[in-house]
Amino acid sequence: MLDLSHIYKTFNAGTVDEKILFSDFNLTVNEGDFIGVIGSNGSGKTTMLNIVSGDVTPDAGTVTLNGVDITSRKNFKRAENIGRVFQNPSMGTCPSMTIWENMSIADNKGKTYGLSFGLNRQRKDYYCSQLELLGMGLENRLNTPAGSLSGGQRQALALIMATMIRPDLLLLDEHTAALDPKSSDTVMMLTEKVVREKKITTLMVTHNLRHAVEYGTRAIMMHEGGIIMDVSGEEKDKKTINDYLTVFNEISIECGN
Numbered sequence: 001m002l003d004l005s006h007i008y009k010t011f012n013a014g015t016v017d018e019k020i021l022f023s024d025f026n027l028t029v030n031e032g033d034f035i036g037v038i039g040s041n042g043s044g045k046t047t048m049l050n051i052v053s054g055d056v057t058p059d060a061g062t063v064t065l066n067g068v069d070i071t072s073r074k075n076f077k078r079a080e081n082i083g084r085v086f087q088n089p090s091m092g093t094c095p096s097m098t099i100w101e102n103m104s105i106a107d108n109k110g111k112t113y114g115l116s117f118g119l120n121r122q123r124k125d126y127y128c129s130q131l132e133l134l135g136m137g138l139e140n141r142l143n144t145p146a147g148s149l150s151g152g153q154r155q156a157l158a159l160i161m162a163t164m165i166r167p168d169l170l171l172l173d174e175h176t177a178a179l180d181p182k183s184s185d186t187v188m189m190l191t192e193k194v195v196r197e198k199k200i201t202t203l204m205v206t207h208n209l210r211h212a213v214e215y216g217t218r219a220i221m222m223h224e225g226g227i228i229m230d231v232s233g234e235e236k237d238k239k240t241i242n243d244y245l246t247v248f249n250e251i252s253i254e255c256g257n
Helices: 045-053 099-107 121-132 151-164 181-198 209-214 233-238 241-254
Strands: 002-011 019-029 034-039 060-065 082-085 169-173 201-205 218-223 226-232
Touching (some): 019 226, 034 045, 034 181, 045 169, 099 121, 099 151, 151 181, 226 233
Parallel strands (some): 034 218
Antiparallel strands (some): 002 019
């Protein structure tokens, strides 16, 4: 489904700040995977997502989606097949526009715009049905500006917008990190529900070990640009937070922390 093959990436090459992040990095994501990606700061988690989305270009290697080499494809073209929800709740929605207007924009993703009304009233019932999945009552607030919603509500809305036109791949970039604990748990439960019901292959970067343990079908731990743990199925189900913490502690000792 998604293949990152022999990826190399160096930042600030040839300077005193040179940082070799990826050296022959490889990852295969299978159709239907819901992968939680964890690791310490600087391990390469977000850069990996940026390479998949096209926001960062690898120095060498290939990115393949559904058998098509997209390594040289621009990020806005990849967005036709790849959805993304960012850490900052304000990045996934336009605050000055209403929920209805935001959803209309998401609904027209990849389509050609003409001289027509921005709001498609024929799609109103569909928008409401999508919002009902969240269980937040947003389907009754279509004319409410997105900027007046709470952080958790905006992330939930951004999640629905990113998956309205079902993407081949969904990228979640620490999408609960900026939320309070209750909102974070709510958005994670909604994420699992939406991903499962829409059958969307998903890569989720998170610093929350509990979320990596409780959600998803597969968990990957990264360190210094490499994958040091990759578990799925029964093996993942048996893992506990302490199992992940043990590996983290071993890494810290090796790094002299």
